[in-house]
Amino acid sequence: MEAVARHNGLAIVHAENYDLIQELQRRLAMEGKTGPRWHTTMCPSIAEGEAIHRAIALAHQAGSRLLGFHVSCAEGVREVRQAKARGQAVWGETCPHYLVLTDALLQSDDFHAQSLMVHPPIRDAKHQAALWQGLADITLDIISTDHCPRHPLEDRHPAGASGIETRLALVHTFGVKTGRLTLNQWVDACCTRPAEVFGLPHKGKLAPGYDADVVLFDPNKNLALSPHHLHSPLNFSSYEGLTVTGFPVTTISRGEVIVENGKFVGKPGRGRFVERGY
Amino acid sequence: MAYDLVIKNGTLIAAHDFFTADLAISGERIAAIGHDLTGKREINARGLYVIPGAIDGHVHLTDPRYAPLYTPSADSFAVGSQAAAFGGVTSFVDFAAPKAGISLVEELERRQEEADGQAVIDYALNLTLRDTNPERIQELPTIFTRGVTSIKMFMAYEGYQLDDVTIFRAMEVVAKHKGLAVLHAENFEIIQELRRRLTAAGKTGPDWHLAGCPSTTEGEAVYRVIAFAQLAGARLLLYHQTCEEGVREIGLAKARGQPVFGEVCVAYLVYTSADYKRSLERGYSILTSPPIREPHHQAALWQGLADGTLDIVSTDHGPRQRKPDQPGQGISSIEARLALVHHFGVRAGRLSLNRWVEVCCTNPAKIFALPRKGQLIPGYDADLVLFDPNKAFTFSPQTLHSAIDFSSYDGITVTGYPVVTLSRGEVLVEDGQFVGQPGRGRFIERG
Numbered sequence: 001m002e003a004v005a006r007h008n009g010l011a012i013v014h015a016e017n018y019d020l021i022q023e024l025q026r027r028l029a030m031e032g033k034t035g036p037r038w039h040t041t042m043c044p045s046i047a048e049g050e051a052i053h054r055a056i057a058l059a060h061q062a063g064s065r066l067l068g069f070h071v072s073c074a075e076g077v078r079e080v081r082q083a084k085a086r087g088q089a090v091w092g093e094t095c096p097h098y099l100v101l102t103d104a105l106l107q108s109d110d111f112h113a114q115s116l117m118v119h120p121p122i123r124d125a126k127h128q129a130a131l132w133q134g135l136a137d138i139t140l141d142i143i144s145t146d147h148c149p150r151h152p153l154e155d156r157h158p159a160g161a162s163g164i165e166t167r168l169a170l171v172h173t174f175g176v177k178t179g180r181l182t183l184n185q186w187v188d189a190c191c192t193r194p195a196e197v198f199g200l201p202h203k204g205k206l207a208p209g210y211d212a213d214v215v216l217f218d219p220n221k222n223l224a225l226s227p228h229h230l231h232s233p234l235n236f237s238s239y240e241g242l243t244v245t246g247f248p249v250t251t252i253s254r255g256e257v258i259v260e261n262g263k264f265v266g267k268p269g270r271g272r273f274v275e276r277g278y
Numbered sequence: 279m280a281y282d283l284v285i286k287n288g289t290l291i292a293a294h295d296f297f298t299a300d301l302a303i304s305g306e307r308i309a310a311i312g313h314d315l316t317g318k319r320e321i322n323a324r325g326l327y328v329i330p331g332a333i334d335g336h337v338h339l340t341d342p343r344y345a346p347l348y349t350p351s352a353d354s355f356a357v358g359s360q361a362a363a364f365g366g367v368t369s370f371v372d373f374a375a376p377k378a379g380i381s382l383v384e385e386l387e388r389r390q391e392e393a394d395g396q397a398v399i400d401y402a403l404n405l406t407l408r409d410t411n412p413e414r415i416q417e418l419p420t421i422f423t424r425g426v427t428s429i430k431m432f433m434a435y436e437g438y439q440l441d442d443v444t445i446f447r448a449m450e451v452v453a454k455h456k457g458l459a460v461l462h463a464e465n466f467e468i469i470q471e472l473r474r475r476l477t478a479a480g481k482t483g484p485d486w487h488l489a490g491c492p493s494t495t496e497g498e499a500v501y502r503v504i505a506f507a508q509l510a511g512a513r514l515l516l517y518h519q520t521c522e523e524g525v526r527e528i529g530l531a532k533a534r535g536q537p538v539f540g541e542v543c544v545a546y547l548v549y550t551s552a553d554y555k556r557s558l559e560r561g562y563s564i565l566t567s568p569p570i571r572e573p574h575h576q577a578a579l580w581q582g583l584a585d586g587t588l589d590i591v592s593t594d595h596g597p598r599q600r601k602p603d604q605p606g607q608g609i610s611s612i613e614a615r616l617a618l619v620h621h622f623g624v625r626a627g628r629l630s631l632n633r634w635v636e637v638c639c640t641n642p643a644k645i646f647a648l649p650r651k652g653q654l655i656p657g658y659d660a661d662l663v664l665f666d667p668n669k670a671f672t673f674s675p676q677t678l679h680s681a682i683d684f685s686s687y688d689g690i691t692v693t694g695y696p697v698v699t700l701s702r703g704e705v706l707v708e709d710g711q712f713v714g715q716p717g718r719g720r721f722i723e724r725g
Contacts, residue, residue, distance in 0.1 A: 020509075023443045050505035057498035057523075061468065075505075082530070 001062035008278050010198065011059055012067045015051035015076070016043060016120055036106040036113035040121045048120050049075025056083045056090055065089045067197060070146050072098045072120040074130035081139040091197050092140040094131050096170045097122055097161040097238055099143070111157035115236065118146065118159050132180045141193045143171055149234050161238045165230050168215070169223065173244040199276040216250035223247045231264075281309050281317040283703060288323030288664065292330075292654050293636040301328055303660040306702035310656055321698065321705075323664050329635050330652050331368025331399075331661030331701065332616045333642035336517060336541060336592035338608075341392070344375050352597045353681050355396035358612060359719055361679035363706045365613035366696030368399050368661035369643070369651055369722065371592075373430060375406035377437070382407075382417040386424060390721055397719030398712075399701050400661075402648060404430040404460055408437065410444045418451040425723030427647055428458040428515070433499050434466035435567070445503065449510035458646065459512045463499035463524070464491065464568055484554040484561030488569045496568050497523020504531045504538055515539045515645055518594055520546050520568045522578035529587040539645050540588040542579050544615045545686060547591070548622055550576055563686045565607045566594065580628045583637055590641045591619050597682045609686045613678050616663070617671060621692035647724045664698035671695040679712075 004011045025042045028034065033041075052068050056079060059066035068080055071092045080092040101122050106113050116122055134140040145163035152158075163170070168190055175181035181189070195204025202211040223229055225239040251259040258266030281302035290299050290311065300315040301308065338344075339358040353361065355372075362370055372393070376385030382405060393401055405421050407414070407429055418429065429452055431445050432438035440448075445461075452459045473490040476482065481489070500516055504527060507514035519525055519540050528540040549570045554561045564570055582588040593611035611618075616638055623629035629637070643652025650659045671677065673687035699707040706714035 017442065017505075019442045020446060020506075023446065044509060046505050046509045050502055053501045053505070054498050057465075057494050057501070058468070061492060061494040 001059055001064040001066075005062050005064035010065045010067055011055075011062075012069055013052075013055040014069050014119075015048060015055045017047040017051045017054075020044075020047045020050075035109050036117055037109070039106055039117045040103045040123055043119065043121045045073035045075050045123060045127060048073050049079055052076045053079045056080075056088065059090065060088055065091075067091045067093060069093050069144075070095050070098070070120060071131065071134070071140060073123055073127045077130045077134035077139055081134065081137075084139065091142070092134065093142045093144050094135065094140050095144055095146045095161070096163045096167050097146075098131055099128060099135075100170050100174050100239065100242070102128060111152055112236065112240065114157040115149070115152075115159060116161065116238065118161050132175070135175070135189055136181060136185065141189065142197055143167065143189045144194070149232060149236070149238070151234065152236070157236075162230075162232055162234065162236075163238060165232065166225055166237075166239055166244070168217070169244040169247045170239065170242075172217070172219070172246040177245060199278045200274050201276065203274070212252055212255040214252040215248045216252075217246060218249045219246045221245070221247040221249065281315060282319070283660075283700075284315045284317030284320045285323045285328055285662065285664065286315075286320050288326050288328035290328045290654055291631050291635050293632055293640040296631060301654065301662070303700075303703045306659060306704075307650070308654065308656050308658050308660050311654065321664070325666070325668075326697065327631070327663075327665040327667060328654070329366075329663050329665055330639040330643075330654055330658075331663050331699065332366045332638045333646075333648065333652055334362060334367050334370040334592050334595065334612060334615065335590055335642040335646055336543065336594045337362075337370045337372045337612060338594070338596035339372055339393075341375075341389070343377070344373075352599055352608075353595075353610075353612070355393045355401075356398070356716065357679070357681045358595070359397040359399050359401070360712055361613040363399055363699050363701070363712065363714065364679050364696070366616040366663040366665065366699055367612060368663070368699065368701045369401065369648060370399065370612070371402045371404060371428070371642075371646055373404045373406050374426070375408060375430075375438075378409040378411070378414075380409075382414065382421055383424065386421060386426060393719070394721065395717040398706060398714050398716060399719045400651075400659075400722050401719055402426075402646060402722040402724060404428045406430040406432075406438070407440065407444070407448055408432075410440060412447065415444070415447050415451060418448065419455060422455040422457060425721070425725065427455070427724045428460050430460040430462070430517075432462045433503070434462060434464040434469060438462075439466055442502070442506070446506045446510055449507055449512040449514075452513070453511040457513070458515055459503075459507060459510075460515045460517055461503045462517050463496060463503050465495040465499045468495045468498075484558065484565055487554060487565060487567075488551045488571060491567060491569050493521035493523050493571060493575060496521050497527055500524040501527045504528070504536065507538065508536055513537045513539075515541060517541050517592075518543045518546070518566075518568060519579065519582070519588060520571050521575045525578045525582040525587055529582070532587065539590070540582065541590045541592050542583060542588050543592055543594045543609070544611050544618050545593075545609045546570055546576065546579055547583075548618055548687070548690070559684070560688075563684055563688070564609055566596075566609050567607060580623070583623070584629055584633065589637065589645060591615060591637045592642070597680055599682050610678075610680050610682060610684075611686060613680065614673055614685075614687050616665070617692045617695050618687070618690075620665070620667070620694040625693060648722050649724070651722070660700055660703040662698075662700040663696045665694065666697045667694045669693070669695040669697065
């Protein structure tokens with residue numbers, strides 16, 4: 001963090017108290033309590049809030065910017081909120097699976113439940129409400145995906161949520177259409193703030209001189225989020241069974257249409273490394 | 279009927295009110311509060327405050343086995359407890375601190391044997407857990423049956439530091455037995471890193487003490503153990519709060535309804551970090567960890583005491599006989615606390631008289647669960663102090679009763695000082711003399 005501070009960069013932390021989690025995991029395993037239904041018990045929200053506070057304190061001491069990745073709980077939101085109120089340069093991220101899914105889906109041992117054993121865990125409705133509230137009052141700044149789906153193995157499904165294709169639509173359906181976020185907050189958290197937080201030049205705004213990275217979004221288009229409507233090579237979706245209202249129909253990158261009429265029409269490998277600075 | 283002893287016409291100050299009355303004692307207990315009470319002996323307290331005896335919840339009397347945090351040649355139980363009595367203290371909480379590998383019960387018994395027959399006032403013990411062996415934690419329930427209900431744990435310092443998981447495991451035992459977890463909270467890894475850098479740059483001594491222990495490292499650790507205590511369901515006392523970050527986190531935890539208490543030690547209320555630079559002698563006389571900090575931190579401590587965020591004022595009394603080549607840490611406060619908090623708190627308008635009594639006398643009894651201590655209520659132990667609010671007193675090694683040849687408060691003059699101290703109905707100090715029996719103090723069994 002001191003090196004980050006000296007170079008005016010951004011420290012990004014996955015914050016959980018691992019010693020405590022390992023202790024709880026060991027105890028649960030001794031009682032035969034393994035698998036999805038024990039995942040949240042093993043990783044209590046207090047252990048996440050503690051680690052977020054610790055990272056905030058260290059960033060304060062080092063003088064560095066801090067982004068707390070995948071905040072999943074009320075305690076984490078609270079600590080980010082208090083740090084911001086003190087004027088510290090702290091930002092918070094959450095992910096669609098924490099906003100849309102709950103630990104009710106982890107009560108079975110099937111492959112879908114196994115694939116959702118992410119860290120930190122998907123929690124209950126009370127924590128989910130705190131995340132939406134945190135987004136609405138700008139305690140949490142950005143929504144990313146932690147997209148990391150894995151192919152199932154023969155006997156189990158490794159953990160990892162898919163979301164890279166569905167995020168914008170999920171936040172629109174479960175945020176804007178439910179009245180939790182305004183249209184502007186949706187754009188801010190999904191498009192504008194990430195560019196600011198990561199220091200991506202010419203990105204994230206509809207302003208002359210900015211890159212023409214633009215999405216045309218049909219607010220009335222319905223789409224079922226099943227694997228055969230999506231473009232991952234995986235045969236599962238973390239959001240299987242959910243239908244969203246509102247979906248992107250045209251995607252433009254640096255002035256070039258890359259998706260329209262349900263087809264990818266861009267050139268392979270056209271993406272560029274974004275060199276950053278604040 | 280005539281009571282054994284009546285304190286006549288004093289101004290009785292309790293945690294919530296004050297009034298002029300007689301206080302009558304039968305045997306070891308307060309028998310009655312009223313007017314025109316008569317006793318076989320009477321003490322005129324007109325113009326004096328009559329308050330519950332002060333309780334010092336944080337004292338390290340000498341024990342060479344506990345080096346480096348304790349050193350020989352300082353206050354024994356006999357000398358330290360007598361000095362305490364002169365300062366209006368009638369109970370204190372010290373420690374049994376078994377090294378790793380030593381049975382908790384054996385060390386507790388040894389420490390009690392050391393104190394019994396020496397202490398002149400009543401004492402309780404914390405058990406300091408220094409062993410991370412999970413089997414050692416299994417001995418804690420036995421400790422609770424021996425009248426020791428508070429478990430002290432260090433997050434910092436060699437020979438004492440415990441890891442997060444050990445602290446959490448011990449807190450679970452504390453929770454099950456409705457005890458009290460007592461924490462020294464500092465982030466030792468960061469402190470070690472900063473000290474290493476300072477030492478490499480030749481920056482050592484009192485001048486640089488503060489730079490090695492920034493307030494952020496304390497606030498971080500305070501929050502961390504508040505989180506562990508919440509998860510474990512344990513009552514928590516944070517020892518020696520020194521900074522606004524710690525006060526802030528305790529205040530927020532209290533606002534969330536968590537049973538968390540905060541202690542400040544009197545040196546942090548009297549001195550600021552500028553005093554480390556004033557002279558090398560003064561600097562070493564107030565060297566302690568966590569360090570004494572800048573004025574805005576001191577203001578946060580007084581504010582926290584006034585608004586109820588911090589609950590008690592203790593001393594962390596740990597005097598060291600100084601040797602030129604081994605300065606060591608430790609502040610001597612056991613005798614000075616009640617008068618210092620009165621002078622710098624009440625007289626300076628920072629605390630009410632009632633709050634002074636609450637943080638020095640009443641709350642320590644409640645938080646440490648000392649039975650029949652800390653309040654002016656019939657049936658409670660007649661542990662009392664007669665305090666003259668107008669008596670001027672200048673601290674120096676000559677006017678204090680510690681075994682060491684310096685005072686951390688040398689040269690400070692306060693207005694207001696204890697003039698008579700009673701313990702369980704017996705006058706221990708009057709007319710500037712100790713008149714009690716040696717070794718009369720008792721171990722306070724808690725439950």
